[in-house]
Amino acid sequence: MAILEITGLHKHYGTHRALDGVELSVREGEVYGLIGPNGAGKTTLMKTILGLQRPTAGTIGLFGQPHHRRLLADVGALIETPGLWPQLDAVAHLRVHAKLRGVPVSVAEEVLDQVRLRDVRSRRVAQYSLGMRWRLGIAIALLARPRLIVLDEPTNGLDPVGIRDMRGLIRTLAETGATVMISSHQLSEIGHVCDRVGVLVAGQTRYEGELAGLAVDGDLESGFFRIVEAAGSGVR
Numbered sequence: 641m642a643i644l645e646i647t648g649l650h651k652h653y654g655t656h657r658a659l660d661g662v663e664l665s666v667r668e669g670e671v672y673g674l675i676g677p678n679g680a681g682k683t684t685l686m687k688t689i690l691g692l693q694r695p696t697a698g699t700i701g702l703f704g705q706p707h708h709r710r711l712l713a714d715v716g717a718l719i720e721t722p723g724l725w726p727q728l729d730a731v732a733h734l735r736v737h738a739k740l741r742g743v744p745v746s747v748a749e750e751v752l753d754q755v756r757l758r759d760v761r762s763r764r765v766a767q768y769s770l771g772m773r774w775r776l777g778i779a780i781a782l783l784a785r786p787r788l789i790v791l792d793e794p795t796n797g798l799d800p801v802g803i804r805d806m807r808g809l810i811r812t813l814a815e816t817g818a819t820v821m822i823s824s825h826q827l828s829e830i831g832h833v834c835d836r837v838g839v840l841v842a843g844q845t846r847y848e849g850e851l852a853g854l855a856v857d858g859d860l861e862s863g864f865f866r867i868v869e870a871a872g873s874g875v876r
């Protein structure tokens with residue numbers, strides 16, 4: 641079943657078409673990679689799914705129903721950098737957010753384990769690495785036990801070890817039954833963790849399917865670049 645179904649989605653800023661007729665479908669239980677160069681429209685698309693941007697035209701179906709604010713209670717998200725308080729530790733962050741969402745504090749302990757922050761749970765966030773901050777941001781998004789988790793470029797700025805850890809965490813999330821949608825401008829960073837990918841270039845879906853289907857002569861990156869180049873420079 642499609643948990644997220646996007647049809648003919650447009651978002652225009654004046655004459656600029658950030659989204660120009662996006663079509664995509666995310667299936668329940670999969671890790672879906674939204675890949676595209678800088679300026680392709682990935683963040684705009686995610687913000688529109690989350691109700692943070694109003695579409696110019698098109699439809700978004702969520703959990704088999706037309707998009708509605710109340711359905712977003714089942715969506716966890718991390719867009720751009722997580723908003724954290726440097727002087728508080730991970731536990732304090734999770735307790736505050738648990739209270740705000742009416743979630744039992746015991747869930748805070750569970751998500752700490754899930755993102756593997758237990759060892760540094762009492763350390764102030766000011767002392768966290770970027771990877772730890774991302775993981776705490778994801779833990780906050782997980783508090784409400786969402787069916788769909790939307791993560792915008794969570795490997796941005798991470799070193800190779802951080803990227804590997806993030807891939808592991810994403811797979812773990814999917815194994816617990818959640819559906820994960822994740823974006824990146826680098827196929828190499830998240831491609832292999834995804835069950836299927838959508839390639840967005842200049843606000844349009846240029847490919848959707850299994851990662852292997854992107855390959856040209858067995859090479860995924862060449863296939864990706866070919867799609868980007870065929871759509872014009874794709875970089876804006």
Ligand SMILES: Nc1ncnc2c1ncn2[C@@H]1O[C@H](COP(=O)(O)OP(=O)(O)OP(=O)(O)O)[C@@H](O)[C@H]1O
Binds near residue numbers: 677681876
């Ligand atoms: N609020 C806005 N007003 C005007 N133009 C915008 C606005 N937000 C985004 N854009 C433009 O829309 C296009 C898509 O931007 P978006 O941030 O969605 O791309 P992206 O794929 O997430 O890029 P990146 O990988 O660099 O984060 C870009 O050309 C951007 O400049």
